[in-house]
Every structure is written in C-alpha cells, then in structure tokens.
Amino acid sequence: MGKAHSRALRELRHLDVPLRPELVSISGRNTETIEQARSLWGWAHALTDWREQVADERIGLFVNAGPNALHAEPMNAAARAGKHVLCEKPLGLTAHDSYELWQEAERAGIRHLCGFNYRFVPAVRLTRELLEAGELGEVVHFRARYLQSWGWEADPTLWRFAPGEAGSGALGDLGTHMIDLARYLVGEIATASAFVRTVVPGREVDDHFVAAIEFENGMLGTLEASRLARGRKNSNVFEVNGSQGSVVFDLERLNELEIADTESFRRILVTEPDHPFMRYWWPPGHILGWGETVVHELGHLLEAIAGEHGVAPHGATFEDGYRCAEVAEAIVRSAESGRREQVTYQS
Amino acid sequence: MGKAHSRALRELRHLDVPLRPELVSISGRNTETIEQARSLWGWAHALTDWREQVADERIGLFVNAGPNALHAEPMNAAARAGKHVLCEKPLGLTAHDSYELWQEAERAGIRHLCGFNYRFVPAVRLTRELLEAGELGEVVHFRARYLQSWGWEADPTLWRFAPGEAGSGALGDLGTHMIDLARYLVGEIATASAFVRTVVPGREVDDHFVAAIEFENGMLGTLEASRLARGRKNSNVFEVNGSQGSVVFDLERLNELEIADTESFRRILVTEPDHPFMRYWWPPGHILGWGETVVHELGHLLEAIAGEHGVAPHGATFEDGYRCAEVAEAIVRSAESGRREQVTYQS
Amino acid sequence: MGKAHSRALRELRHLDVPLRPELVSISGRNTETIEQARSLWGWAHALTDWREQVADERIGLFVNAGPNALHAEPMNAAARAGKHVLCEKPLGLTAHDSYELWQEAERAGIRHLCGFNYRFVPAVRLTRELLEAGELGEVVHFRARYLQSWGWEADPTLWRFAPGEAGSGALGDLGTHMIDLARYLVGEIATASAFVRTVVPGREVDDHFVAAIEFENGMLGTLEASRLARGRKNSNVFEVNGSQGSVVFDLERLNELEIADTESFRRILVTEPDHPFMRYWWPPGHILGWGETVVHELGHLLEAIAGEHGVAPHGATFEDGYRCAEVAEAIVRSAESGRREQVTYQS
Amino acid sequence: MGKAHSRALRELRHLDVPLRPELVSISGRNTETIEQARSLWGWAHALTDWREQVADERIGLFVNAGPNALHAEPMNAAARAGKHVLCEKPLGLTAHDSYELWQEAERAGIRHLCGFNYRFVPAVRLTRELLEAGELGEVVHFRARYLQSWGWEADPTLWRFAPGEAGSGALGDLGTHMIDLARYLVGEIATASAFVRTVVPGREVDDHFVAAIEFENGMLGTLEASRLARGRKNSNVFEVNGSQGSVVFDLERLNELEIADTESFRRILVTEPDHPFMRYWWPPGHILGWGETVVHELGHLLEAIAGEHGVAPHGATFEDGYRCAEVAEAIVRSAESGRREQVTYQS
Numbered sequence A, B, C, D: 001m002g003k004a005h006s007r008a009l010r011e012l013r014h015l016d017v018p019l020r021p022e023l024v025s026i027s028g029r030n031t032e033t034i035e036q037a038r039s040l041w042g043w044a045h046a047l048t049d050w051r052e053q054v055a056d057e058r059i060g061l062f063v064n065a066g067p068n069a070l071h072a073e074p075m076n077a078a079a080r081a082g083k084h085v086l087c088e089k090p091l092g093l094t095a096h097d098s099y100e101l102w103q104e105a106e107r108a109g110i111r112h113l114c115g116f117n118y119r120f121v122p123a124v125r126l127t128r129e130l131l132e133a134g135e136l137g138e139v140v141h142f143r144a145r146y147l148q149s150w151g152w153e154a155d156p157t158l159w160r161f162a163p164g165e166a167g168s169g170a171l172g173d174l175g176t177h178m179i180d181l182a183r184y185l186v187g188e189i190a191t192a193s194a195f196v197r198t199v200v201p202g203r204e205v206d207d208h209f210v211a212a213i214e215f216e217n218g219m220l221g222t223l224e225a226s227r228l229a230r231g232r233k234n235s236n237v238f239e240v241n242g243s244q245g246s247v248v249f250d251l252e253r254l255n256e257l258e259i260a261d262t263e264s265f266r267r268i269l270v271t272e273p274d275h276p277f278m279r280y281w282w283p284p285g286h287i288l289g290w291g292e293t294v295v296h297e298l299g300h301l302l303e304a305i306a307g308e309h310g311v312a313p314h315g316a317t318f319e320d321g322y323r324c325a326e327v328a329e330a331i332v333r334s335a336e337s338g339r340r341e342q343v344t345y346q347s
Helices: A003-013 A032-039 A050-055 A071-081 A095-108 A121-130 A171-183 A290-305 A317-336 B002-012 B031-041 B050-055 B074-081 B096-106 B120-131 B168-187 B291-305 B318-337 C002-012 C031-041 C050-055 C072-080 C096-108 C122-132 C170-185 C291-305 C318-337 D002-012 D032-042 D052-057 D072-080 D093-108 D121-132 D170-185 D291-305 D317-338
Strands: A025-027 A045-047 A061-064 A084-087 A112-114 A139-147 A187-198 A208-215 A220-226 A235-242 A246-250 A256-262 A264-270 B025-027 B045-047 B062-064 B083-086 B112-114 B139-147 B191-196 B208-215 B220-226 B237-242 B248-252 B256-260 B267-271 C025-027 C045-047 C060-066 C082-085 C113-115 C141-147 C189-197 C208-215 C222-224 C236-243 C246-250 C254-260 C263-271 D025-027 D046-049 D061-064 D084-088 D112-114 D139-148 D188-197 D208-215 D219-225 D235-242 D246-250 D256-260 D265-269
Touching: A003 D002, A025 A032, A025 A050, A032 A045, A045 A050, A050 A071, A050 A112, A050 D265, A061 A071, A061 A290, A071 A084, A084 A290, A112 A290, A112 A317, A121 A171, A121 A246, A121 A256, A139 A171, A139 B208, A139 B220, A139 C113, A139 D032, A171 A208, A171 A220, A171 A235, A171 A317, A187 B191, A187 B208, A208 A317, A208 B139, A208 B191, A208 B208, A220 B139, A220 B208, A220 B220, A220 B291, A246 A290, A256 B112, A290 C072, A317 B208, B002 B031, B002 B291, B002 C002, B025 B031, B025 B050, B031 B045, B045 B139, B050 B074, B062 B074, B062 B291, B074 B083, B074 B096, B112 B318, B120 B168, B120 B237, B120 B248, B120 B256, B139 B168, B168 B191, B168 B208, B168 B220, B168 B237, B168 B318, B191 B318, B208 B318, B220 B291, B248 C141, C002 C031, C002 C291, C025 C031, C031 C045, C045 C050, C045 D046, C050 C072, C060 C072, C060 C246, C060 C291, C072 C082, C072 C096, C082 C291, C082 C318, C096 C318, C113 C291, C122 C170, C122 C236, C122 C254, C122 C291, C122 D093, C141 C170, C141 D208, C141 D219, C170 C189, C170 C208, C170 C222, C170 C236, C170 C318, C170 D025, C189 C318, C189 D188, C189 D208, C208 C318, C208 D139, C208 D188, C208 D208, C208 D219, C222 D139, C222 D208, C222 D219, C246 D170, D002 D032, D002 D291, D025 D032, D025 D052, D032 D046, D046 D052, D052 D072, D061 D072, D061 D291, D072 D093, D084 D291, D084 D317, D093 D317, D112 D317, D121 D235, D121 D246, D121 D256, D139 D170, D170 D188, D170 D208, D170 D219, D170 D235, D170 D317, D188 D317, D208 D317
Parallel strands: A025 A045, A061 A084, A084 A112, A139 A220, B025 B045, B062 B083, B083 B112, B139 B220, C025 C045, C060 C082, C082 C113, C141 C222, D025 D046, D061 D084, D084 D112, D139 D219
Antiparallel strands: A139 A235, A187 A208, A208 A220, A235 A246, A246 A256, A256 A264, A264 C263, B139 B237, B191 B208, B208 B220, B237 B248, B248 B256, B256 B267, B267 D265, C141 C236, C189 C208, C208 C222, C236 C246, C246 C254, C254 C263, D139 D235, D188 D208, D208 D219, D235 D246, D246 D256, D256 D265
16 A cells, blocks of 8 residues: 555646645655665655654655554554544554544544545446435445455465454455445445354454445445455445446446446446546546556545645545444444444444 | 246156156136136146146146245145145245145155256256365355345235235245255355345335345355345346355356356356256257246156156255245344344254 | 257247147158157157158148258248248358249248348347337447357368358358348448458368458448357357447347447346247246247248238348348358459349 | 656656656647646656757657657657657558658667557456467457447547548557557458448548458458447457467456456456566556556666667567558558458568
C-alpha cells in the first residue's frame, strides 16, 4: 500500500484537484529499505521514526499504510498534531481501539479517512448513484464474497498471520471491505449469524468466515471471505437486488458493472465521460487499474481538506472504520456464541 | 413436471436402458384437463382418481408430480401396493411426513426416488465424480444460491403461495434443491444459522432465506434462495472449493462446468463422449436441455428397478428427501430462535 | 442426424402441431445396423433400399440424413413420387446438383426443406424477429465463424474427409450453416473474396476457409470455418451490427442472445413464454438443447405440409439450399482465382 | 495520447528502469492550451514551435503524439538532430512516407518506436512468450476485429474524419493496431483480399473494413475494424489458434487471457508476479489499466536508449510502422482492384 499511496499522491499533482500534494517524508523501520522506497517513490526525506513526521510542521496529511498493530498510536498523535489522516483498514485492532481513533480525530477537528478504497471504484460509485436515484427500487438482498487462494501456500511468518500484528485473518483483511461496501450501499447492519474458521493447521488467524446478516431495514444478506478458494485471485464480488433492478460487481473486472432492470442484465463498461471519476482519465473503453482507486480516494480527501464539501461525504471516515469494526466483532461473537448477535455501537 | 415426466418416459423407450416404460395411465383432478394431457402426452388412459392407479396391476412405477400437499397419501398407498415410486420434491409437507414416506417405502421394499433432478445434470454428476476421485482435494467451502425473480409479479392465487398446499415458499421450492446438492456433493449438514423472510406484502410463504451452514466435517457454507432477485430467471449457482481445486456450476448454463486446479479456472463444455450421460446423446458441443435431466433421473430409476445396481446409488432416495427436509426445518428453527440449530434425524 | 430426426418426429407426436407423424420405415446400407436403429429409435420397418420407401404409399414425408453423395438420387425420386422432403445440408455435391434438386421439388409441387436447423434455434429466430421489426436499424456488418477442433485427431477414413462423399470439408459442413444464417438474417450475398486451406497433411478436403463478403445492399461481412481451432467444440458464433443495435449469438450457449441497443449489451435468456418456440416447452430459465432445434425444424415442415402457411416461410427450402451452394462455390472460385467473385444464380 | 505519454514519463521516474526521464518541454499549436497542458501534466516548458525542441540540446527523446499529418516533418528533423523518437501510429500518411521516416531514423542511428502500445499489454506479451516457447504449436489461424461505435454520432469536424489530417479512418486508426499484432504474434502478412467502406453519408474516410489475409507461412486470418458496431466501446479482440492450443484476448478485459490447450480454455488473470511487466506493480488479482501499457512502452524505449538490449527488440520500431503501412495499403488496393493483393516492401 505504501507504493500505491505514493504513486497516487504523485499522480494527484497532475489531476484537476484543488490541492497539489508535496511528498515530504516517508518513514519505516529499516533505514536501508525506507531510503530505497524514498528514492524510488519520489519522497523528499526518509525517516525511521514517525514521531518526526508528527512534529514536522510542513506536513498536513499523514497517511498510515503500516501493519494493523501500528495504526493507533501514530494516527492519534498525528490527529492531535492537527494533521489530516488516512489510515489503512482495518482501523484499529479492536472496535474499541477504532472508536478511540475516531473520537480522537473528531476532537482534533481534522479530516480522516479509513482506507476502504473500493468506494472509489467507478463501478461501485455508479452503484451508489443508481441506488440513491432509486433506479433499483428498494434494496431487498445483498450478497458479497471476497475470495482469494494465496492462503494455501503462504509464508507462515507473514505479519498477516500473526494475531498480534494483524488482529484477525480473512475477516479483518477481506471481510471488512465487504462490510464497508454493504454499509455504503445498503445501510447499517443490525445483526449477524456467523461462523469463523481456521482451516490450515498451525495458523492462528481465521482463513474463512461466513455470515448471514440482517440490515436495519429488515432485509437480509450474506457475507463470506476466504484466503483458501482455489482459482480465485482477488474475487471481490457483490450483488444488490432491489425491487426494480439489480447490480453485480466483480473486482477482477472492476471497469464493468452488470445492471439489471426488471428483466435482464446489461453489461456496462464504466468508462464513459459521465461515469464517476472518468473526467480524470481516458476515452470510453480505455479501462482503469486497481491503482487508480487509490488516486480517487486520496483525491476525495484532498477535496475535503480544501473544504470543497466540508467533510468527506463518501468517507470512508474513521466513523465508518469504527462501525465496520463493530460488525466484524459481532461476527466473531456470533461464531463463538452460536447465536444471532446484535451490532451495537458506543456513543 | 407432468409434461416433463411424460416426455422423459417416452424418450426412455428409445434409449439404452434396461426397461422400456409403457405409459399406462395419468390422473388428475379435472376430467377435461387430464384427458387433454393424456392425449397430448401419449398416455393410454386418463383417470381422476389415483386410487385406480394404485389398484392397477399393470402399473409398476408410480410418479407423483402433484402439489406438495398431495404427495403423502398417494405415495404411501402406491408403496404399500408394491409399486416403485418417484415423488417430486419436497417429499412431505414436514420432515416428519417425509420420514414416514421414507419408512413406508422401505417397509414396502420398493425403489423410491425424490425428484431432485439436478443430480442428473451431466455437469453436476461430473462434479461428483471429480470429488470422489479426489481431484479437488478436501472440500473446504460450499456456497450456493438459487435466484429467480418471478415472485414480484406472480399471481397470488398460485398454489405455490398457499401455505397449506406448498408448505413453504422459496425455501421448499428452491432451497431444497440446494440442500440436496450440498448433501450429494459435500456431505451431511450439521448446523445452520439462518434468516427467512416474506418480503411481498400479503404473501403467506417465504420469498427469501439466507443460511450459514456447517458440515459434519467442520467446513462451512452458505445457502440462499429468492424469488425476488431482479434479472435472475433460474440462476441456481453453486461453487465448491477444495484444497486442490474448485468447481462452479450455473443451471442457466447447465452444459458447462468451470473447473479450477490450484491456479485458474477452465471452462468445460460437458458434452464429450466420456462425460456423464452423454452416451445417450449427441456429438461434442451439441448441448442438452433441462428436460434431459428428467430423462436421466427416470433412467436411473429404471436401472434400479431392473436390478442393475441394487438400489438407486445416486438417489435422491426418499431418505435423501427426508434428510433434506430436516435441514430445511433446522433453517426455519434457526430463523425463529436466532440460534445456530443442529440438524437432527429420526431413527 | 438419423437419431436426431427420429427423436424429433416422435416428439412431434406430442406437441401442438397440426400433423402427428407415424414412423413408417428407416433405411440404411447395413441390415444389422439398420435393424438396431429401427428397434431403438421406434420405426415400424427397417429396409436396405430407399427405393422401397419411395414406392411406399403410406409415406408422405421423406427425410434424408445420409452422406452428401446420397442426397440427390433419393431426393429426386421421392419428390417425383409426390412425397414431401427434408434433406440434410449441403443439398447437392455441387450448386448445379442443388439447383436440379430444387427444380425437381418445385415441379413435383411438394414441400421441401434443406436441413439448416439453426434457423430454428429460438435465439436465432428472435434475431430474425428483431431485424424484421427494425429494432436493430439497418444492418451494416455481419460476422460469423464456426470453429471446431476435432479435425486434428480425426479418423482419416471418415466419410467427411472423402471428397467423393462429402464434396468439401469445413466449407460444406460448417460454412454452409453460416452462409445460410447470413442469408436468412441479412440478405443475399453479392460477392466473396476468400481463401480455402487444407492444413493437415494427406487430407483431401478443406480444413479451413476465410471469406470477406459483400451483401447485395453493399454492406460487408466475414465468414470463417475451421475444424482445427483448439479449445473450440462447436463454436458457431455470429454478430450482426445495425445502425440502432447489435446481436451476438453462440451455438454453445444457444439459449442466450446478447442484444445491444445504441449503448450496451444485454444478456437475454431466450426462454420466456413469448420467445419463439417456447410455447412447446418449459417455464422461464429452463433451457433447451440442440436436439430441440430439429424438433422445431420438422414441426415447421409439418405445418407447411398441413397447409398452415402455404409454403415453409422460414425455410430453409431447397431454393435456400441451392443459393447457399452458389455462395460456397463463389468462395471456392475466389480462393482459386485470387479475385473477388460474384455470386450468380441459375434461372 | 499527450496526456497518456506525459503520465507515463512521470511514472517511469519511479519505476525500476535504467533512465529517469525529465519532462523538458511540450509543444502545441495553441499558446493557451499548451500552457494548461504543461502546467497540469508536469512539463517544465511550453512551446508553440516543435523546432525549438529539435534544437534543444537537453532533449534526448522526442515523442510525437500529434495528428497523423504532423508526424513526418518533426520526426525526421528530430532524428536528424540525433534524438531518439517515439511516433504515434500510423507512422506516416502513406507507406512511402513511413518508409522515409524509417530510413531517416536508421541513418541517424537513433532508437525509434512507433506507438503500437498493445504490444505492451501484459496479456499480449504473454501470448508472444507462449508462441515463442512453442506452447501453442504451429499457428494455423489468426482472427482479429477491433470494434467501436462512436462513429455514428461523432462530430464531423474531428480531425480523425479529415482525409488530409488522418490519412484514413477505421483502417488507419484501429486496423493498424490489428495488423501490428498479427505481425508481432504470427509473422509477416503476404497477401490480402479486402473491402473498405464508408457507411455514414458525407464522411470522407472509411468507417469499416474487412480483410481475409494470408501469412507468409501459408496460414490464413481475418481482420476487421469498425467505428459503427453498436454496443462495442473498444473491443479489440484477437484469437490465435495453433496446432497445440489457442489464446483469446479482449482489450476491454486487458488483464485476462484465455488460453486453451488441446481440450479447453482456461481464464488467466495476467497479474501474477512472473507475468510480463507485473514486477512494476501490484499483488496478484490487482488489475492494471490501459494507461499502464504506455508506461511499459516508454519503459522499453528507455531501456533501449540505455543500451540494455541494443535495439528495441519488441519494437514496434519504425520498420514495424512501415511494414504495417504496406499491409494497410495492400488492403486498400485490394478493395479497389477486387483482387488478392501482395504486400510488397521497399528495399
């Protein structure tokens, strides 16, 4: 993600956004590695202590793309220092941590984003626009599954498998993306009935979960994530069924959206000039990559910082990061209790 | 289904199966309608009382394609009269009814099939063969959803919406197909956490359900069925992920199977001479229709009756019909209790 | 094709068509083989001399599914004897033969069909209806390719590879289907510029051809057929582009039609009650197989024989068979001359 | 293309390539427009006379993304001034012009690329690697069609419709991409039989062409391009059939490659670490956009300039641009003569 954020910030210097970011400094644990990253990715300075960045008055935006266990402390410090922040997902290691991060950011009065970059896929934004315009009618079903397969042969020493650093496995890594999209597109999740599994012997975080969910409007959905689905590379697929139509999205074909009316599905290539974000890019039919989603996300944050729309209306804000964490914890609680669990929020 | 069974029985007179069925009689409530069906579908006699058929010594196989509420009495009578039987799904209106039907059939010592015809789709049978041969390794996930959309504008007087005749809605009609395939391909289901919904105002049976399930081997899955998914006509899709590979099936493209090894998905047109059931039909690339699944199903029953393989090894037997009903009832119990429910069986 | 025609004729006894065919006799060269076919496929008598069939007054319809070299003599004799006829494609070994067959049939005043059964795929018929209704505007492009791969490992003694029996290879077998669809959907072909190739050493008929064609309305198209396209089983794909929309069809998914308006493609499952031929069959989403196309074709002929619509308005009549042969010969002439060749017709 | 080249050059400053480009100056006809472009796209200087750039000693690489009529003069001048060059396709307005451009570049001893960026799509490069490794066996067929639909409603004053500026229409714009890919993947084209059409009244360049082609190895192919194919946005699709396998590519899904062995097609997401160009980018399953093809193309040129591999082994060099132009002219000659035309080359 460090590479993707660096590239996006450079790119935003050359797009029609209200602020042109300067790449002041990048920090990391290893002196040599971080200097290489600095040099390759175009940062002015390389540091091994993020505290120097928090103290640097030139810095107005602090982006945290570190392991999950290194989200809370730097984010809180940066917010208190008055810097706008973007933190990768999941926000904190627990819902409570996430809540504290959100509260700290609110108290500081800064702009805050949690890195749910799939809100910034043009086809996802188009889905949101269709829903807001009522073109799909009332939503009655939502189903999403995020499948990868790298978990079978993965290096067991990866930080993603260490409970202390990652917090959780497929649920935190992939599941939170789906939870966020469910919330962004349909609304708040009220209850969850779920199972969570660790399949690979010796692994300490989950490989797989399934959940049946109920939204606050009473409608139902399913969520599933796995790192063990052979043949699937990055298959984040959701379907929304409304009373007047449906949409299907697949991250592996992120430039496409299948849209049904009451009869049949139409395949839309989301690259027309009037499609979300396409004013930045190419003529129709010239597709975007995954990297552009991060450009759009940071662009949205720059607009928010510039005061164009007060807050960041499409989020995902730290509040979204917190709410997502509560849903994830309800899933874990349900897996443990064998009961349908309410999602509850601190206030 | 009456039309489909009639056609299949006629067709089987001209395929390489050990018995050639004679179409003795067809029965129905309305004299005129049943005579039309007799004449068009090629039956020798038309009757308005199925008891005459039970008493008819010429009849060796009794097929019941009537509404769900008319399954139990004729089936039990036919079995007691020593006739082999095929009963459309779901078997009984309750799991208990289904159990009684199974027991009666066992006591009578006849061959019995419950009409889960999707076991007889060549691509489904090929999936089973791949699993039995270990080509997908150990199954770790199963997901299925059966989506239709006709429920939005449907005639409210249809028997399918009458609780007394249909028993349940999407769960009994579509969900049971998925439960049966899950059992046929993966194994017994141990527990279910589910929600069931009636969305359309005034409707008395369910339109939609979602379930997170656990198999006896500890692995997880999801099931969902709806009659309200806009753009979906008959979209019965399942995916099995194993430790060595995966398969994806879609009933709307029933001649295809997507098969993954540890790397990527391959699209197989299941029409090669060595593919299941294809010895009956055409050269490679000449696809089959839905109607042929009923031919294969009845052909399997004829082979069982002829003693070719003792029982009907691919079922679905009345035991399968009963076990499916227990899973469906666990889903309903879970929806009501808000708890993960065990599937239990009478013995 | 003998099996497919037999099945279709039996099936038509139980569909809503104006005549119920009786299966009088089947003939073939080998006594034993033809008796087996008779017994399995439901014919009353088996013969080794088609002349007996021509002389049989009970027979009103003569279907010829034999090798191409055995089309002309029996067809002419049957027509002269006043029998209605269906002859598999290609009609004659040459355009001239085909012309004579057509003329003989016309003189005899009987109903005649050339076996271009893809006119009777519901999605193809729907394409025709869309074109007739002007929904695609004016046709500007047509492209079709029919790809199979069995030619690589095929038995060299097959009659399909013997020039004397087959006439030609991929062109006659697959190319004629595409030529017929081009004519049926778009209109007459005026000129062709083509190459024809035999790739496999020792083979005496063509494996592959490509043609750039011009329709009489001045618009252009491409045709290609091959038996050597690895991975393709029966991939007969065409696309029609009009000023207001497009359609794409693939025989391997014969129940689907992709239809574009001026913006995007929609996937239609051609199984709705108001879709062509679906009144014979199942509820929406329950797909048909290749075999049903032959049922529809013979049903159309039965309607024509019964006088329902005078001639067979959807053909393909022997005139269509003849006209197709002229296009095929223009393709061969162009391959030999290196020039764009006019398609000309005898009169 | 100016935007795409600017972005690619900036991006290459941060990728692992042997030279880091500086963006010295950009030129254009309109003072105001070019200054906006300079400012937004990150160039140091904006000019209205390209001759100043030719005279600027700081400049080592001259990229020409102007209209086709403005390719020859600046390219020749830049080459003579010893600058390396990249010129958008088609190279010259005629094959002869293109030949002169190539010769001038050769005499100057500089590195030269013609902008066929689709050689730099990872899936296209993978196709080339599979062919070179013999995994598809001997190529027997090649078919390509490049379909767009914007021609129906396009602004008639666009330079693309002016014969003097564009040279030709769909043939020069889209057809040349296909010709280049045919040459890159299969080999030289020997002859062409073609039609070229202007369909829209009042238009002075072609909207559509079709060609049947023969490669020097005797194998056949088809090419087609149109700006009038409703529903198609940027549908550049090719298929290569070899004796041992096939591949299918679609530019609208440029991250995918369908690869057949002798049996069936496999869908490959070309985003694995060992896939071409992926070392620059993201983890598996995170797709690239069209813009990245230009990054890869310019990266290849930088490597060539740095002497990494002497010339630019993957081209497309000006020789490729010239050879492509000869094929395009053979297509036009064939359309006019009605004969199969040889492709001949100046020497």
